[in-house]
């Protein structure tokens with residue numbers, strides 16, 4: 609379904625390009641993706657993750673540096689995560705080849721006789737750049753067979769606006785292709801149906817909305833505005849600050865939704881990333897930080913069911929998608945989804961041709977929908 613759209617009001621998503629229907633899984637390579645939480649690699653314990661259908665083994669050296677390499681020994685393919693890690697190198701469980709954690713270079717092949725000429729250090733288990741930020745281990749997923757660029761782009765960081773803040777993380781798996789995960793994330797029309805609850809909104813609260821959007825590099829922004837009166841989280845901020853409350857929401861390729869709420873000197877900043885694990889599985893990682901006197905435990909209490917509602921809906925949606933139905937994107941509620949597909953296609957085209965990326969928006973626009 610990546611690249612499927614035209615400008616008709618009820619755009620049909622073409623079946624031939626449905627996620628996973630061809631060899632191309634529709635992933636965007638050459639970006640940083642969160643592989644797991646920093647707390648999952650403690651001491652000399654190895655952890656595994658999958659990103660864009662690449663199995664990874666992750667660990668932390670004794671010096672504290674997180675690393676990632678392909679979780680397959682280049683000798684016979686057994687996962688290196690079954691091996692032993694000494695704080696610096698992983699020793700494969702099958703024939704004992706050793707691989708340096710930080711470079712993935714082979715450092716030792718125990719079976720080699722003294723006159724063997726094999727250049728051990730030329731053997732690599734597949735190195736992936738790895739950095740920690742905001743409590744996540746991020747891995748740079750270079751396109752298969754490509755060289756790493758000289759300088760990597762900066763690792764995404766959640767914006768924070770004061771020295772002191774609280775931070776919390778939530779996650780949930782979605783049995784969907786990344787594209788469905790993302791258009792679900794930016795979809796404004798499901799709120800009153802999927803997220804009905806006393807503290808958020810009800811079906812009766814549906815009303816017409818007009819929101820301004822503007823293009824930003826690799827994405828689009830819902831311009832700063834006073835949020836709708838029916839949303840409790842905004843009310844809480846206003847309650848504490850007594851000041852005018854505004855919000856701004858960005859979507860940025862490959863997979864990021866950022867929201868920044870400001871109210872006087874108080875702020876709430878959140879980011880949801882949808883990370884492709886396999887073509888039929890993605891994961892939402894949600895991180896939020898704020899300087900409002902509001903305990904993370906209470907925040908989680910409210911946010912968890914919210915994510916759970918999205919997850920349940922997408923489990924049900926996956927049931928329907930199994931049979932490859934025709935799908936539609938309608939204006940204006942699905943316009944952000946159309947932009948996403950166009951941005952994605954534009955990025956791929958620009959990478960292919962070397963020509964600067966065409967942006968689907970020529971300037972600010974106002975979208976109208978009821979939700």
Ligand code: FES
Nearest residue numbers: 681683684700703
């Ligand atoms: S399979 Fe890993 S050393 Fe042989």
Ligand SMILES: [Fe+2]
Nearest residue numbers: 798802803918
């Ligand atoms: Fe939702």
